Amino acid sequence: MLLGNAGLVLCVEYYNEDGVSIMWVTTGLDDPDKPTILLWLSNPKSKPRPRRAFVIARLDKQSHKIIVDLATHAILSDKVYNGHGYPLLTYEEQLGTMELPQTYKPFIESIERRGLNLSEVVCSTFTIGWFGELKSKRVLKVLCFYVDGPMNLYVRPVEGITLVVDIDEMKIVEYYDMFIVPVPKAEETEYKESKLESPFGPRLNGATLVNLDGLGFKIHGHTVRGFISEMFVPYMDPSEEWYYKSYFDSGEYGFGLFAVSLKHFADCPANAVFLDAYFSTNDGTPAKLSNAFFIFENHAGNIMWHHTESSIPRKVFTEVRPEVSLVVRMVATVGNYDYIIDWEFKPSGSIKLGVGISGVLEMKGVTYTHIDQIKKNVHGTLLLENTISVYHDHFLTYYLDLDVDGKANSFVKNNLEAIKKQAELVAVNPNKKTNVGNNVGYRLIPGSVAHPLMSYNDYLQIRGAFTNNHVWVTPYNKSEKWAGGLYVDQSHGDDTLAIWTLRNRKIENKDMVLWYTIGFHHVPSQEDFPVMPTFGVGFELRPTSFFDSNPVLKTRPPYIVHWPNCTN
Amino acid sequence: MLLGNAGLVLCVEYYNEDGVSIMWVTTGLDDPDKPTILLWLSNPKSKPRPRRAFVIARLDKQSHKIIVDLATHAILSDKVYNGHGYPLLTYEEQLGTMELPQTYKPFIESIERRGLNLSEVVCSTFTIGWFGELKSKRVLKVLCFYVDGPMNLYVRPVEGITLVVDIDEMKIVEYYDMFIVPVPKAEETEYKESKLESPFGPRLNGATLVNLDGLGFKIHGHTVRGFISEMFVPYMDPSEEWYYKSYFDSGEYGFGLFAVSLKHFADCPANAVFLDAYFSTNDGTPAKLSNAFFIFENHAGNIMWHHTESSIPRKVFTEVRPEVSLVVRMVATVGNYDYIIDWEFKPSGSIKLGVGISGVLEMKGVTYTHIDQIKKNVHGTLLLENTISVYHDHFLTYYLDLDVDGKANSFVKNNLEAIKKQAELVAVNPNKKTNVGNNVGYRLIPGSVAHPLMSYNDYLQIRGAFTNNHVWVTPYNKSEKWAGGLYVDQSHGDDTLAIWTLRNRKIENKDMVLWYTIGFHHVPSQEDFPVMPTFGVGFELRPTSFFDSNPVLKTRPPYIVHWPNCTN
Structure with missing residues (x-):
């Protein structure tokens, strides 16, 4: 899950006429059609046919888009791409x-x-x-x-x-x-523990989770799926050396390909379980990344629900259930920034999608040593002598292929209207009703939203036009997966989500995709230097009359595990 | 901390001329002047004089505002209030x-x-x-x-x-x-565990935290302070039985007075430490509330910072520090709703202020049993037969008396401007600079913002006008503490934050107060019934060039506590 332009491993030998091996740029899954997937999900024994891989390769300065049948090792199609832009960099x-x-x-x-x-x-x-x-x-x-x-x-x-x-x-x-x-x-500015010198800060207290019942979840294979469709980081310094700096971390670099091995007890609590990932390298051979994901039950002390009944005389009582949620995490380091990607699944059906931004800033060397010397706009924050960090934004665009109790869904804008109007956004299935007749649905609860600062006509923003809105809804289309397009490097913005939606297709009662963009204006502060304390952003999908009533009403609280007598 | 209209205990006998004892409505601390407090903080041996209590009492159908000297038991002033509105209900x-x-x-x-x-x-x-x-x-x-x-x-x-x-x-x-x-x-709709009947949901897995180093914090007395200034819950049903329903949970009921005793292992993780609270009752005698607050170190598996250095060939490494933050929590149940109030203090200096909303909905009985029967606007959601939950809002207004490295602060609106403009809000001390000359500051990172839906001229909104903006800044004024006024019950909105700010006082380089309102439009869903899974909202105050560099760079990670051999 969460791997960007990456996925299964392909072992097909493929040479050009001169016997020169080709450079594999992307090797991924060519999703079967939705009906095939749904049939397979309803009957796991009916293995989906055909099982196909999707390859982008460079050969003789041309980009090839190749479909391979995994059963027969046959090349089903091989098309040269002649449009603008190039595939991601390996x-x-x-x-x-x-x-x-x-x-x-x-x-x-x-x-x-x-x-x-x-x-x-x-x-x-x-x-x-x-x-x-x-x-x-x-x-x-x-x-x-x-x-x-x-x-x-x-x-x-x-x-x-x-x-x-x-x-x-x-x-x-x-x-x-x-x-x-x-x-x-x-x-x-050293941050490597082994090289840090005193005086040190305090040592944080250690703790471990003791889970005497064992873990509350099981993992079978690798069936969790979902991804960050694109990640756009425009910097805002118009100088010759910086004007071009704007990163499309998925399309240009392959966000998921920069997943890093996670460290037990540091990137995760003691009760985490790890999964490995496999990538294809330049020549198509598989490479393993250990501990790419971890999965853990979150015993953070959150409260699932609470009520104190104090209005009935002589019958005062409190009922409360602690929350234990399931978190799936990966960290991708794309150059200087480290993105901690969390999917938190709550017992109530809520899904919280969080991103923690950490890592190091990209710096600009300048002659200034104090801000009093600065007389013109430097488009950044002076962090230390000769060191400026340039203002920029982070936009993470999620692709969420929602199927709310079935494929045919509608997106409802509930206008809350007294005198002023505000909207809440709910994906509903208009064909399925609750016991009292409400459409079953999931509500989008946005986080803090940052809008692009650039003009829509700016070249950068033309290429990043999928961030013009923070919510888009499109009918499901297998070829529309990467909000910035498939050939993003030097793209002209002619194959982005913003272009696809111009067709103004019907989205009512359709299989639809919700695109949500998390945005964050990054005005660096001195605290972000030399390595940045995690900044958390996110949003939530919350069931909204999807269930007939509170689905965790009868979830029983954990048995209390008392402080045990332990030896380390 | 966090107690609304509540505080220390007053033991003064006070009778009217007929010997009839008076009803104590509010007994609280009469804060010394700021200079007195600051002097005392700089020199704890100089006990602040005078130590005074602030009392609102009802006598002969009049509201008295009384100041009492705690050392001498003398009444320093006793004024009858003749304005609009009444003190909170006991x-x-x-x-x-x-x-x-x-x-x-x-x-x-x-x-x-x-x-x-x-x-x-x-x-x-x-x-x-x-x-x-x-x-x-x-x-x-x-x-x-x-x-x-x-x-x-x-x-x-x-x-x-x-x-x-x-x-x-x-x-x-x-x-x-x-x-x-x-x-x-x-x-x-039963939710009491002892009365629930099968079929049950799954039992959540238990876990306990084993903290072999002991706790990483100490408590001396009760020195943490802060509060929710007002909490405004307007309901939006214009019918005769509902039009008046709008709650000012602090001013009418006394938010903090409805703090409830917290349950270990349910309201908090195993490593929590509890504090009691004391209230004054109707006749001025003290009452103890056990386990009103709990304080715990949050070992949730969050990452304090992370960087994988992969750009230096042959020197790839990952440095990561897990986060252990300190959480102070209380829960106040005001009638049907339960508010989980969290203050999370991060080692990086960030303060996250969170509210979890749980509890039960307020219901309206109707003849409808299915939404197909509903032909007119019912201003609510049908949850079950004959049961509607009315749309409403929750606004929690925080009073934050910020002193960023000293009393004299300014509030800066950093305009982020390329073509479009967006602002970020930072409280700075213009008299204190970092090593390279930036003003030391704390940034406000708002959460998702909901604006009032009512017209500014609506009677409800006149009384709740402090929610017209989600951010206000005022110069510190001892008498301006409760955003909805001191006599809120039946108030006319003539003593609210929105009125005080009309004076347009100078706030630059002053001792200032930041008022932040968390808002949430509550369109109830069937999941919220019969008891509502916690809905979380919040905001963050994050140091912004307050420190010269990352303050947790040299914070050492906890020693790894391995899964111990335990007996329960």
Whole structure:
């Protein structure tokens, strides 16, 4: 679950005519049609046919979209994509690109001119976006950082140098060395525990959960599914070095591909159970990521429901049930930011979708050491001498293929109207009623909403137009999965959710998809540096006359587990 | 902490000239002036003088506001209040009022006419509000319920009967029996565990926290402070029996006075520590409420910060710190609703203020048994046969006397502006700077905001005008504490936050108060019945360049406590 452009493992050999193996960019599941899936769900013995994989591959500077039959290993279709944009970047491509400057003479000279040690320079890749150019190549910009000190890539940018790399050719095609500003000293920015020096902060108290009943859930296979359709991070600095920085973390990089192995007792409580994940690499072979997901029962001390009856004289009583919810978590680190993705399933039927944003800021080196020196708009916060963090937004767009008690659903805007009007949004099944006749439904409870700050005509926002609204509803369409399109790198915004909805298709009483965007304007503060305390955002899907009455009324409370006598 | 109109205990004998003891309505702390408090905080040995109590008492149908010196037992001032509105209702007054109908002949006949058993009828009190009347008396409306069955007061309203009681005289002054509709059968609405019958839901798994290091916090006395200034619950049914229903839970009833004793292992996790509270009763004597607050370390499995450094070749590592936060909780049950009030203090300096809404709905008995029978607007949701729950809002207004690194603060609206404009709100101290010169500050991170639906000219909204904005900032003024005013029962809205701010006082570089209102439009769903799964809302105060850098960077992670060998 939650894996972005990733999924099952494909073992098909595939070469071009010259015997050159092709670069696998995306290997994923080609979902069967909905009726086939539903038939299979109703009768698990009827294995869905055909089982197919979906592959995007690069060959001879062209993007191929390939469908493979997994039973027969046959290629069912192979189409060259001629539209705008490129498929996501593979890890191997980025690693190759990062290493090019180390042997590039002009770059070596630039580093010497700055008095830096080449072996301590690490470069990183940045997508170039699209700003109206008529022609494009599959290129990346490369910026570099100094790691002679804290193991924190982004805090010590080597400003002024930009390389452009053609990744199909894997060679440097443009080089600029425009100005020199000091590399921030970045003192006290180490965050690796083994390198931290005293004085330390307090040690947090440890605790473990003792679950004498055993766990309250079981895992069979890998059947939980769902994903972040796109994640758009526009930065708002118009300078030459920063204007193009806007990341589509799913479409350009493959959000789920950057899932990281989780650490027991740190990323999760003591009672967590882990699942591994598998990815396909550049050449199509599978790679295993251990502990990619963890699943745990949340005994956080929340209250499922509570009532004290104090209005009936001489019969005062309190009834209360503690909540034990199920959390499924993954963490994806896409470059500098770490996204903690939680799906919390409550016994009441509520589903809370949370994102914790942590990690490190992307920095800009400047000459300023105090804000009193700053006379013009620097589009960011001065965090430490020579170090600015640029304002930006985070938009996470969820794809939620809702089936509320069946496929045919409607989306209802309940207008709450006395004098003023406000709306609440409910997905209902107009064909299914509760005992007293209400349509069964699930309500969307939005979190704090941030809207895009850019004009709809801004090139960045044209490509990120799926964030123009924080809620969209579309009829289910197998090909509409990635809000920013399938070929996002350098895309022109002509294959986004905002374009698909222009068709204004009927969504009443249909199989529909709810797209919800979590937004967060990030005005960095000094606390976010050198590593950012988790900032939590989210939303909730809550049953709304889906059940005839409180579904946890008769859920029995846990037996009380008293403080046991323990030896460690 | 968190206690509304309640506080310390006063033991002063006070009689009128006839020797009749007076009714104590409110006994609270008369805060010393801010300079006195600050002096005392900087030097705890300098005991603040004078230590004073603030009393509102009723005597001869008049409201007295009395200041008492606790050292000398002297009355420092005693003023009769001649403005609009009355002080809050005491528990004893409400209990007395509820019992009056049982011996009132017309009421007994009404109950017989409905074929009901008088001994199973329980009445409850309802404030009458203000709808433009020029004169008023201190009266309550009384509505009754049938408890021959589930112990759930509000599910079985005896519709059509309204009594009006003069509570100074403690007698019935008006009586209406207008129509008869069936008392809802309310089948399957029992929620008391001992009375629930099979089939049961699953039993949740138990767990206990084993904290081998002991607890990570200590409690000295009762020094945590803060409160909900007002809580406004307007219902939106214009019918004769419901139009007046709008509750000011603090000013009319005394929100904190309805704090309930918390249950270990149900209202809180195993590692909670409890504190008691004391209230003054009608005659001024103290009453103890056991386990009114609990304080616990939250080991919920949250992540304090996380970063995986994957951009430096051959040096990939993950650093992560689990979060252990401190939660202070109380639950207040004001009639049918139970409010779980959480203050969560994070090691990073963030303060999360959460409210969980649970309890039972207020019901309206109707003739309908299915929504197909409903042809006109019923202003509510049909939950079960003969049972409607009326639409309403919940507004909780927090009073936050912020002192960001000192008293003199400013409130900054950071306009985020590219083409479109959005604001973020930060309380800063313009006199204190970080190492690089940013003003130290705390940011307000609002939760989902619901605005009032009523016209500003509606009588209800005139009284609840402090909800017209969800954020207000005022200069600190000792007398401005309760957003709805001090005499809220039947108030005319002439002593609310919305009136105080008309003076448009300077708030820049001042000791200021932030008022934040959490709002929630409650369109009841069948799941909310017969008892409502907790609905969570809240907001966050997050340090914003208050610290020079991440304050939890060097907080050391807990020692790992492995699953111990335990005997129960």
